[in-house]
Amino acid sequence: GQNIDQPTEMTATEGAIVQINCTYQTSGFNGLFWYQQHAGEAPTFLSYNVLDGLEEKGRFSSFLSRSKGYSYLLLKELQMKDSASYLCASMDSNYQLIWGAGTKLIIKP
Amino acid sequence: ETGVTQTPRHLVMGMTNKKSLKCEQHLGHNAMYWYKQSAKKPLELMFVYSLEERVENNSVPSRFSPECPNSSHLFLHLHTLQPEDSALYLCASSQDIGTPSYEQYFGPGTRLTVT
Numbered sequence: 001g002q003n004i005d006q007p008t009e010m011t012a013t014e015g016a017i018v019q020i021n022c023t024y025q026t027s028g029f030n031g032l033f034w035y036q037q038h039a040g041e042a043p044t045f046l047s048y049n050v051l052d053g054l055e056e057k058g059r060f061s062s063f064l065s066r067s068k069g070y071s072y073l074l075l076k077e078l079q080m081k082d083s084a085s086y087l088c089a090s091m092d093s094n095y096q097l098i099w100g101a102g103t104k105l106i107i108k109p
Numbered sequence: 110e111t112g113v114t115q116t117p118r119h120l121v122m123g124m125t126n127k128k129s130l131k132c133e134q135h136l137g138h139n140a141m142y143w144y145k146q147s148a149k150k151p152l153e154l155m156f157v158y159s160l161e162e163r164v165e166n167n168s169v170p171s172r173f174s175p176e177c178p179n180s181s182h183l184f185l186h187l188h189t190l191q192p193e194d195s196a197l198y199l200c201a202s203s204q205d206i207g208t209p210s211y212e213q214y215f216g217p218g219t220r221l222t223v224t
Contacts, residue, residue, distance in 0.1 A: 004151065030209035042113070042199065042215035043152075050209060087152070095207045096165070099151040 002026045004100035006088050011106045012078055020073045020086050020103045028093020032064050032071045035087040037102065043087055046073070075105075083107045112136065113216035115200050121222045122190065130185040130219045132200030140206045141183045142213065143175060146197040158183060159206050190223045197221070 005023045012018040024032065031050040035043040049055055049064035049071060061074040073086055085102040092098055113134045122128050134141065143155040157165035158177040172194075174186040183200055197220050201213040 008149070033212065042217045044215070045212035048210055048212060089152075091209050094165075095209065096154060096157075097152075097213070101149055101151045 002090075002092065002098045004088055004090060004098055006086075006100040006103045008101070009104045009106065011108060012075075014078055014080060014107055014109050016078050017074065017076050018078060018105065020075075020088075020105065022071045022073070022088035022100060024069050024071070024088070024090040024098070024100075026090045026092040026098050029066065030091040030093065030095055032062075033089045033091065033097065034062055034071075034073045035089065036084050037087060038084045046086075078107050080107050080109070113200060113202055113214050115198075115216035115219055117219060118217065119220045119222075121224060122187070123224055124190060124192075126190075127186070127188040129187065130198055130200075130221075132183040132185075132216055134181055134183075134200075134202040134214070134216075136202055136214060138202040138204050138214070139180055140203045141177060141180070142201040142203075143183065143185050144199040144201065146199055146218070152199070156185075157206065164206065187221075190221075192223050195221055195223045 003025045034046040037043040047062035054063045059076045064071045085104050087102045088100040089097040116131045141158045145153045155169045156175040161177045172189050176184040197218045199218045200216040203213045204211040
């Protein structure tokens with residue numbers, strides 16, 4: 001079956017670094033997406049990885065290891081506005097996104 | 110107005126009612142999607158349309174009926190819903206389907222409560 005696993009909730013301190021892990025198992029693979037969703041708002045796109053390695057985009061970076069079925073999202077210099085849910089999604093062979101349940105990130109001052 | 114819009118933002122309906130959710134995208138995209146988001150559960154893909162043709166229906170009960178009159182508008186018609194259908198219904202669009210790198214743009218969702 002198809003499955004995406006990510007932690008339910010994480011807590012971090014303002015100014016610190018946090019890594020949110022995601023493991024995936026899908027029928028075929030066409031890339032790994034990360035989205036951010038603030039409470040009561042729409043998910044917004046953060047990153048897309050299809051090749052192994054690290055993609056950096058400002059304070060956010062995303063890593064992919066296809067052989068391990070593993071990805072992580074790295075957030076640096078955390079700000080209060082980074083408090084949100086972070087959704088991991090793998091695109092399968094039918095180009096459908098298979099979603100994780102999301103990781104709620106709580107930032108404390 | 111830009112992006113993806115959805116109306117209404119909140120909806121309370123009885124199990125015998127009929128209502129419709131509306132989605133409009135102003136991005137010139139060819140693909141549109143309906144998702145269901147329940148608390149602490151993954152997003153569930155309900156329907157996918159490409160150029161107004163339905164290409165995917167993930168075993169959704171017939172009490173949910175989609176309509177895509179053109180590439181900018183998508184509706185979800187609801188009738189005789191059950192309390193377990195209470196959830197956030199999200200609409201999304203993307204440039205195309207079958208192209209992995211195209212991200213999906215989401216609307217703010219309709220919070221549906223079935224009483």
